[in-house]
């Protein structure tokens with residue numbers, strides 16, 4: 001199986017990139033840069049010249065749900081371009097309501113590999129602006145009730161949909177979505193757990 005692993009920053013997958021070559025056979029890695037625009041451009045370019053059986057988006061993410069421990073690795077089965085739409089006074093009209101574009105994309109069904117068993121299955125949103133204000137956090141919970149938030153997930157699902165390829169998204173929770181409080185973010189723990197999962201995943205597909 002030929003897999004493309006897509007991450008926004010090298011730091012998020014450095015432990016995996018630095019692992020011995022033989023542990024990464026059949027795997028390509030694409031570091032896109034942060035955000036939907038960088039991700040869509042880099043992935044679109046990559047898919048012009050290469051074909052894959054699976055696109056796997058990995059990275060850290062924020063959680064709206066405090067029952068999810070910081071560092072937990074989750075499976076994002078659906079992701080929404082949360083900001084795509086128009087304001088009408090206090091109302092937000094999404095791109096489907098406007099008759100403009102699809103905004104929600106599904107990942108592939110969770111496979112039966114043991115490495116996926118026990119992963120919490122979450123609904124995600126993808127944003128350009130990280131939520132950090134009580135009013136907008138309450139608003140997005142009312143509107144979409146997301147569990148996790150990233151800055152790339154739905155862009156990968158969109159590109160996969162356009163290319164007719166299956167995609168999955170695995171995120172490790174680095175922070176809760178709240179008023180910006182970077183001191184409480186657990187980025188090293190999230191990256192460690194994400195890369196441990198990634199190594200187990202690659203091992204399981206190469207067996």
Ligand SMILES: O=C(O)c1cccc(C(=O)CC[C@H]2O[C@@H](n3cnc4c(=O)[nH]cnc43)[C@H](O)[C@@H]2O)c1
Nearest residue numbers: 008034035059060061062130149150151152174177
């Ligand atoms: O310093 C900040 O306020 C800040 C805000 C957003 C992201 C960052 C990063 O350094 C991480 C970039 C990377 O992480 C994903 N991520 C992590 N937590 C969240 C979140 O709560 N909401 C959205 N994205 C998040 C994201 O996919 C970025 O690629 C620093």
